[in-house]
Every structure is written in C-alpha cells, then in structure tokens.
Amino acid sequence: MASVKLKINDKNYTVEVDPKMPLLWAIRDVVGLTGTKYGCGIAQCGACTVHLDGTPVRSCSIPVTAANNKNITTIEGLSTDNSHPVQQAWIQEQVPQCGYCQSGQIMAATALLKKNPNPTDKDIDTAMQGHICRCGTYPRIRKAIKTASQLMGQKASAK
Amino acid sequence: METTISKLSRRNFIKLSGMTGAALTLGLYTEVKGEEAKIIKPDVAKSLGTELNAWISIDTSGKVTIMNHRAEMGQGAYQSVPQMIAEELEVDLNKVDIVFGVGNEKKYGSQITGGSSTVRSAYKHLCRMGATAREMLIEAAAKKWNVDNNTCYAENGNVIHKPSGRKFHYGELVEEASKIEPRQTVALKKVEDYKILRKPVPRQDTPLKTNGSAIFGIDKKLPGMLYAVIERNPRFIGKVKSFDDTAAKKIPGVKHVFTVKVDVFSSVREGVAVVADTFWNALQGRKALKVEWDDTGFAHHSTEELYAKMNEELRTKEGISYRTKGNVSSALSKATKKVEAVYETPYQSHSCMEPLNCVAHVKEDAAEIWGPIQAPGWIQDDLAKVLGLPKEKITVNMTFLGGGFGRKAFFDYTQEAALISREIKAPVQVMWTREDDTIQGPFRPGMVYQCAAGLSEGGRINSYKFKMAGQNMDHQWPGASKDSYNGSTTEGFLEAYFNSIPHFSFADLPLDSPVPVMWWRSVYSSTNGFAYESFMDELALEAGKDPLEFRREHVGEERYQLLIGKLEEVSGWKSRKKNEGFGVAITECFSSIVGEVVKVSKDANGKVKIDKVWAVMDCGWYVNPDIIKAQVEGSIIMALGAATKHATHFKDGKAVERNFDSYKMVRISETPEIEVHIMDNDEKAGGVGEPGLPPFTPALTNAIFDLTGKRIRTLPFNLEEV
Numbered sequence: 053m054a055s056v057k058l059k060i061n062d063k064n065y066t067v068e069v070d071p072k073m074p075l076l077w078a079i080r081d082v083v084g085l086t087g088t089k090y091g092c093g094i095a096q097c098g099a100c101t102v103h104l105d106g107t108p109v110r111s112c113s114i115p116v117t118a119a120n121n122k123n124i125t126t127i128e129g130l131s132t133d134n135s136h137p138v139q140q141a142w143i144q145e146q147v148p149q150c151g152y153c154q155s156g157q158i159m160a161a162t163a164l165l166k167k168n169p170n171p172t173d174k175d176i177d178t179a180m181q182g183h184i185c186r187c188g189t190y191p192r193i194r195k196a197i198k199t200a201s202q203l204m205g206q207k208a209s210a211k
Numbered sequence: 212m213e214t215t216i217s218k219l220s221r222r223n224f225i226k227l228s229g230m231t232g233a234a235l236t237l238g239l240y241t242e243v244k245g246e247e248a249k250i251i252k253p254d255v256a257k258s259l260g261t262e263l264n265a266w267i268s269i270d271t272s273g274k275v276t277i278m279n280h281r282a283e284m285g286q287g288a289y290q291s292v293p294q295m296i297a298e299e300l301e302v303d304l305n306k307v308d309i310v311f312g313v314g315n316e317k318k319y320g321s322q323i324t325g326g327s328s329t330v331r332s333a334y335k336h337l338c339r340m341g342a343t344a345r346e347m348l349i350e351a352a353a354k355k356w357n358v359d360n361n362t363c364y365a366e367n368g369n370v371i372h373k374p375s376g377r378k379f380h381y382g383e384l385v386e387e388a389s390k391i392e393p394r395q396t397v398a399l400k401k402v403e404d405y406k407i408l409r410k411p412v413p414r415q416d417t418p419l420k421t422n423g424s425a426i427f428g429i430d431k432k433l434p435g436m437l438y439a440v441i442e443r444n445p446r447f448i449g450k451v452k453s454f455d456d457t458a459a460k461k462i463p464g465v466k467h468v469f470t471v472k473v474d475v476f477s478s479v480r481e482g483v484a485v486v487a488d489t490f491w492n493a494l495q496g497r498k499a500l501k502v503e504w505d506d507t508g509f510a511h512h513s514t515e516e517l518y519a520k521m522n523e524e525l526r527t528k529e530g531i532s533y534r535t536k537g538n539v540s541s542a543l544s545k546a547t548k549k550v551e552a553v554y555e556t557p558y559q560s561h562s563c564m565e566p567l568n569c570v571a572h573v574k575e576d577a578a579e580i581w582g583p584i585q586a587p588g589w590i591q592d593d594l595a596k597v598l599g600l601p602k603e604k605i606t607v608n609m610t611f612l613g614g615g616f617g618r619k620a621f622f623d624y625t626q627e628a629a630l631i632s633r634e635i636k637a638p639v640q641v642m643w644t645r646e647d648d649t650i651q652g653p654f655r656p657g658m659v660y661q662c663a664a665g666l667s668e669g670g671r672i673n674s675y676k677f678k679m680a681g682q683n684m685d686h687q688w689p690g691a692s693k694d695s696y697n698g699s700t701t702e703g704f705l706e707a708y709f710n711s712i713p714h715f716s717f718a719d720l721p722l723d724s725p726v727p728v729m730w731w732r733s734v735y736s737s738t739n740g741f742a743y744e745s746f747m748d749e750l751a752l753e754a755g756k757d758p759l760e761f762r763r764e765h766v767g768e769e770r771y772q773l774l775i776g777k778l779e780e781v782s783g784w785k786s787r788k789k790n791e792g793f794g795v796a797i798t799e800c801f802s803s804i805v806g807e808v809v810k811v812s813k814d815a816n817g818k819v820k821i822d823k824v825w826a827v828m829d830c831g832w833y834v835n836p837d838i839i840k841a842q843v844e845g846s847i848i849m850a851l852g853a854a855t856k857h858a859t860h861f862k863d864g865k866a867v868e869r870n871f872d873s874y875k876m877v878r879i880s881e882t883p884e885i886e887v888h889i890m891d892n893d894e895k896a897g898g899v900g901e902p903g904l905p906p907f908t909p910a911l912t913n914a915i916f917d918l919t920g921k922r923i924r925t926l927p928f929n930l931e932e933v
Contacts (some may be wrong), residue, residue, distance in 0.1 A: 152531060
C-alpha cells in the first residue's frame with residue numbers, strides 16, 4: 053500500500069492504495085468522482101482522459117503514484133454548472149447521445165483548444181483520434197470544437 | 212391539504228418526485244391487453260387494486276414531474292417521452308422534472324427499449340394523457356371563475372380566461388382539477404399548432420452529460436458496497452471443473468471467492484467470482500486465480516467451420532419458408548435473365564462504451580438492483596425466478612446507459628450481481644472488463660445469404676428467391692421449437708418491393724450453434740439490408756438500368772416515390788461526375804423507411820475515400836428532428852464500423868478479438884460528412900434509433916462498385932485495400 057497525495061480540481065486528497073492502481077480507479081472508487089469513465093483499460097478509447105498538470109492523459113494506464121503531488125483536472129473541475137465554453141459548445145451543438153465517452157472527449161477538446169485556439173479539421177482529427185464514440189457523435193464533436201473556439205475567442209476579445 | 216389522492220398513492224408520489232405536496236396525478240391503465248389505455252387517477256388505481264403509474268404529476272407549486280418508462284441509452288427517450296406530454300400539457304419542458312420508471316410491466320406496459328419502439332408504441336396515449344390533464348386544468352379554472360370552459364385556454368403552465376385576461380398557474384388549480392373525472396376523448400393539437408413537437412428542442416439530458424453528473428450504472432455507489440469481477444468460462448457456456456484461490460485470497464482487499472452460475476438462454480455459464488473492497492483489488496485477485504474448465508458438450512468450433520456449414524446448407528437445402536407469393540421456382544426457370552449472388556456478414560460484438568455492470572442489494576425478503584438496463588420488466592421477472600422472491604419484492608432501477616444496442620436487454624449480468632449479493636449478504640457491483648464485454652457475447656449473429664432473381668424482358672424483377680443461413684435468436688430459449696420460421700428473414704426489405712414482385716420466396720436455414728446471439732442495433736435488418744440492397748444493385752446492372760431508377764420502377768406507392776425523389780434531389784444523383792462513385796440503398800424496418808446515397812472518390816494515392824453520405828428518413832409522425840438527425844448520423848457511423856473495421860472471429864470455441872486494439876472502431880478522422888433529411892407526412896410514427904443503419908453499407912459498397920467495378924459481397928472489408 054502507498055500513501056499518495058492527489059490534488060484534484062484544486063482540492064487535496066490523500067489516498068492509501070495499491071501503488072500500481074491506475075489513477076482512474078483512485079479518482080472513481082477511492083475519491084468518488086465518477087465523471088471520468090472506464091472504457092478499455094489499455095489507453096485505446098480515451099474515456100478516462102483527465103488533465104495532469106494541464107496535459108491530457110489516459111488515467112486508466114498511469115499508476116496513481118505518477119500523479120503524486122500533481123494537479124489533476126477532471127470533467128467536474130472544468131465546471132459543475134456547464135459554464136466552460138467547451139461545455140457550452142457541447143450543449144449548443146447537442147453532441148452527447150449516450151454521453152458515456154463525452155467527459156473524455158471534452159477534456160481532450162479543452163486541452164486542444166488551450167494549445168491551439170483555432171484548430172483546423174486536421175488538427176481536430178489528430179487531437180481527437182484516440183477517442184472512441186460508439187454512438188457516432190464525431191460530426192458534432194467537430195462542430196462543437198469550432199463553436200467552442202469561437203466562444204473562447206469572443207470571451208478573450210471581450211476582456 | 213385535502214385532495215382525492217389516497218394515502219398510499221400520495222406517499223408513493225412524494226417518494227417518486229421528491230415534492231412536498233402533490234395534487235394532480237394521472238396515469239394510464241389498460242384493462243384488457245390490446246385495448247386502448249384509460250387515463251386514470253390514483254383513487255381509481257387503488258379501486259382496481261393497482262398502483263398508479265403516475266405519468267404526469269403536478270404539485271401545488273406548479274412543479275410538473277413526467278415519468279419516462281423507457282431506458283435512455285443515447286437514443287433520446289428521456290427527451291421524447293416528456294416532449295410529447297409537455298406539448299399537449301402546455302408546460303415548459305425546461306421546468307419539468309423527468310424521472311425514470313422502475314421495472315414493472317404490469318404498471319407501465321412493455322418497457323423493453325428495443326425495436327425502436329418508444330415513440331411509435333406510446334405516442335398516441337402519451338399525447339392524449341397530456342391533453343387530458345390540460346383539459347382538466349382548464350375545467351378547474353373555468354369552475355373557479357364560473358365561466359364557460361371554451362372561454363379559457365392553457366399556455367405555459369397557466370390557464371387564461373380570454374375575455375378578462377385573468378390567469379391561474381397550474382399549481383393553483385391542481386386541487387380542483389384532481390376532483391374532475393378525466394375525459395377519455397380529448398382533442399389533440401393539430402401538427403401546425405405544435406410549439407415543441409417536431410421542433411429541435413435541446414435534450415434535457417445533455418447538461419448532465421457535459422459536466423460528469425449523469426449517473427450511469429457504473430457510477431452507482433451504495434454504502435458498504437463491494438466490487439466483484441468474474442473469471443468466466445471463456446467458451447461462453449460451460450462450467451468450472453476446479454479452481455485454486457490460494458494466491459487470489461492473499462491479495463489485499465479480497466474478501467470472497469466462489470463460483471457463480473447464470474443462465475445463458477438454454478445453457479449455463481459458470482465462473483469464479485472475486486469480491487473485494489475496490490474493483491482494482493478484485494481484478495488483481497482474479498488474475499491470481501487458477502481455474503480449470505469443464506466444456507462438456509460444447510463444440511470448440513471456429514469461424515471457418517460455422518461459415519462452411521452455413522454455405523453448405525444453402526447449397527443443399529431449401530430451408531423453412533414462410534413469406535411466399537406466386538410460383539418462384541417455375542418463374543425463375545423461365546426468366547429471360549437469371550442473376551445469383553451470395554453475401555456474408557460477420558459475428559459482431561455490441562461494444563457499448565460502458566462495459567456491462569450492475570449493482571445489486573439482495574436481502575432475505577427483497578432485492579433491489581441498479582444498472583444500465585434495457586429491459587427492466589424482463590429483469591424483474593427473471594430475478595423473481597432466480598431469487599425465488601415475489602415479483603413485487605424486486606425493484607429494478609434504470610440508470611443512464613452508456614450505450615445499449617440490444618446487449619443490455621439480456622440479463623446475465625443482472626443475474627450475476629443478484630446472486631453474488633445474496634451470497635455475500637452485502638451490496639455489490641459486478642463489473643465486466645472491456646475484454647469480458649468483447650469476448651463473452653451474446654453477439655450479432657454471422658449470416659450468409661443466397662439470392663437469386665429472374666428479370667423479365669423489360670428489365671423488371673419477375674421472380675425473387677432469398678435464402679438466409681444463420682442463427683435464429685428465438686431458437687435459443689428453453690423449450691423453443693428449432694424448426695420455426697425466423698420472422699426477421701424479411702426484415703429490411705421494402706414493403707413496396709413485395710407488392711411489385713410477382714413471384715417470391717423467403718426462407719431461412721437456422722444454424723445450430725452454441726454461440727449466444729442477441730439483438731444488435733436494427734437486428735437482422737443490419738445484415739439483411741446488405742444482401743437485399745447489394746443484390747438490387749446487381750439486378751439493376753443486369754437490367755441495364757440506373758440503380759436509383761431501377762428501384763423507382765419497383766416501388767408503386769407514392770410514399771416510396773417521394774422518398775426516392777427526395778434522395779435523388781438532395782444527393783445530386785443526376786449530376787454526378789465521371790470520377791465519382793455513387794451508391795444508393797433503401798431499407799425498411801421498425802415502420803420507417805430510410806434511403807441513403809454514398810459518394811466515394813479516389814484520393815491522391817488512389818485509395819477509395821468516402822466524400823459524403825446523404826440520408827432521407829421517413830419515420831412518419833415524429834417528435835424531435837434533431838434527435839432523428841443524431842440517430843441517423845450515429846447509425847451510419849456504427850454501420851461504417853461494422854462494414855469496414857471489426858468482426859468477432861472464433862477459434863477453438865473462443866472469441867479472438869478482446870479489446871479495441873484488435874476490435875477496431877471508427878475514429879473521428881474516418882467519419883464522412885453526413886446530411887440527413889426528414890420526410891414530412893401524416894403517416895404513423897415509425898422507429899428512429901435503428902432504421903438509419905441498414906442502408907448505409909450496401910449504399911457504400913454499391914458506390915465502390917460504381918467507382919471501381921469491384922463488387923464487395925463479404926463483410927467486413929478494408930476500405931484502404933479496395
């Protein structure tokens with residue numbers, strides 16, 4: 053067992069777990085934040101994507117100890133009231149169907165837009181390629197990322 | 212507050228809605244199966260010895276609660292059920308609370324969320340119920356004002372007296388309204404007066420799915436809940452010969468190890484369950500198990516053997532025939548031109564993004580479960596039988612489903628959870644890993660189709676003989692007759708084709724195989740459509756006709772003609788260019804007709820790419836055009852995956868593909884542009900969640916033929932290697 057310090061969405065947690073436990077299960081089953089999902093366990097689908105010090109990672113495939121003392125952002129940390137422009141864009145374009153993969157999709161899109169505020173179709177394909185949506189919401193994800201880019205642009209110019 | 216609501220119903224209502232005061236509550240009651248449902252109040256329900264299903268409840272603050280009795284797995288029932296009621300009830304959908312009904316078919320009628328049935332099976336009585344409540348509220352207001360009902364109207368949760376402009380909100384009227392007997396016949400709104408129906412009203416579940424707050428089965432937690440994983444017999448069915456749990460029990464957190472046995476149709480599947488304090492620890496315990504399997508009576512077959520058998524049967528047998536017309540054999544032998552072809556489609560896993568899971572808390576005299584469940588009523592029946600408890604002691608709660616596609620209508624995972632909870636006397640969550648979910652089935656059955664047709668002088672289909680080989684899902688159930696006709700043999704074929712072809716026969720050759728199979732989005736249509744509409748293209752070619760024109764000549768009815776006209780117009784079919792491949796296909800299932808056109812071309816490296824897909828959906832009366840568009844987009848992408856990305860193969864009696872590294876999925880970069888159109892007409896409501904899937908694959912392969920001259924008859928195929 054290991055004692056690991058996790059800073060999730062600006063809140064500190066200390067978890068006593070098997071050091072090999074993937075970060076995903078510490079977030080879901082130990083801390084109790086269930087917005088981050090399990091999809092494949094082998095970093096193939098992206099459902100478990102969270103930000104580790106701002107970078108999108110597959111929480112199913114990194115041990116919890118790798119996140120010790122690092123800043124973790126999950127979907128709940130983006131905003132709980134859907135005020136983040138990416139969440140707003142997702143609602144505007146009515147992206148989710150079953151919704152299961154969308155936390156991961158949104159976290160990936162947020163990271164993309166932070167690095168690249170005006171992504172092209174190709175940039176979107178590259179950044180979102182690792183995320184499976186079985187319902188087939190891909191056309192709307194593409195639209196929503198462009199909408200979010202616009203919303204963020206408006207927000208930036210208003211400042 | 213004094214109302215006519217009985218104590219029992221009122222308590223239930225309050226529990227249900229979380230409201231502190233309740234007044235007007237309406238439900239549906241069907242006295243005799245098949246007869247039209249009556250709209251009733253709680254007192255009537257009580258006198259009938261039943262509990263009201265409380266579809267609409269309005270409390271004294273005006274808060275409206277609407278029941279959704281069906282599963283929400285992405286297809287939009289959580290939106291469409293309340294959208295129908297809210298339209299007629301004249302309330303703001305954004306201010307309505309939506310609650311899931313628990314599994315109880317006596318109370319709600321069929322709850323099996325399959326066959327694209329939610330709207331088409333319920334729209335008439337759900338609209339009627341909304342309108343009835345509205346009329347009761349209007350009558351209550353008119354009584355209070357002592358004016359004529361006709362001088363009042365309802366709007367946005369209020370009743371307004373037109374001449375004076377006086378207004379009551381619904382909360383002020385519910386007490387009076389609840390004393391009125393519901394009228395069984397009310398005028399429904401005209402389509403042109405709809406405010407939210409047929410409008411792209413945003414889904415109520417969207418905000419829950421963009422901030423992580425939607426609770427899926429996997430997210431359900433109970434105090435003191437443990438986690439279980441199961442090492443199951445890898446050959447779908449079969450037993451445990453012996454197991455060694457010495458190492459497993461040494462893993463920290465592991466609390467119990469024991470065998471668990473569930474029904475898989477007529478067979479049994481046994482496994483060894485490991486229960487621990489976390490999923491991760493349970494999984495480590497499972498990895499440390501040593502299990503020996505007993506596969507007595509199970510053939511260790513391979514994909515090659517299954518398909519060889521199906522092909523052999525098609526060559527040598529006529530099969531079980533049911534839907535026939537004229538004399539197909541004689542007509543075929545006399546045909547000017549005879550065309551034959553064989554098509555093959557693979558076994559496939561459902562691969563919902565949310566792997567199977569279920570939470571159960573079984574006590575001595577009652578049981579409650581929570582999970583991603585498509586058939587809560589069936590599960591209530593099944594668990595009553597398995598646990599030996601009265602049905603009313605089994606509570607089946609539906610969470611949101613992370614995909615369903617038919618897989619979550621089966622009840623092996625719910626049995627596992629209930630049996631484990633009973634054994635450990637504690638609440639438990641059974642979790643399937645992605646590998647479990649991919650290899651264990653039930654699968655979409657693999658099929659082989661043999662088609663033969665004769666053309667007349669004018670290039671019309673005169674005779675059509677269709678034979679299908681593959682597993683009949685109905686044959687799996689205990690006691691099922693193995694020689695019954697598969698009613699799904701004709702699923703997907705246009706009703707208009709049946710009317711225009713003088714001689715036809717449809718037969719099936721059920722494959723006897725122990726591989727468990729189950730509905731997979733659009734069921735047999737998902738594979739039948741490929742055979743029907745590929746063959747239609749081959750016939751058009753032999754007849755020397757344009758594929759779209761050829762189909763037009765075989766559909767007499769206006770409804771089909773209009774759909775083809777629309778498809779032709781939106782896709783620019785007539786103005787297609789030489790270096791573009793165009794393919795068309797039209798299928799019909801679950802009372803909806805969908806036509807699709809795919810356009811392909813070659814990229815700079817000479818590889819085939821999909822440029823665009825046009826879809827025209829005719830589902831008759833509909834609720835929400837944006838949900839329809841989303842469902843058709845999703846159906847097309849799921850079909851693209853099934854056609855070009857994945858298949859489940861069997862080797863030594865086991866599934867080969869185990870996770871998304873070998874069972875590949877369509878990615879965003881492979882998604883073509885999709886344009887969806889909806890026909891506007893007065894036909895009865897048809898299905899939405901599935902009918903968009905079957906025409907895509909044949910439209911794609913027909914387009915590839917148009918571009919390259921290469922006919923694809925076996926799925927899946929690699930688009931990059933065409």
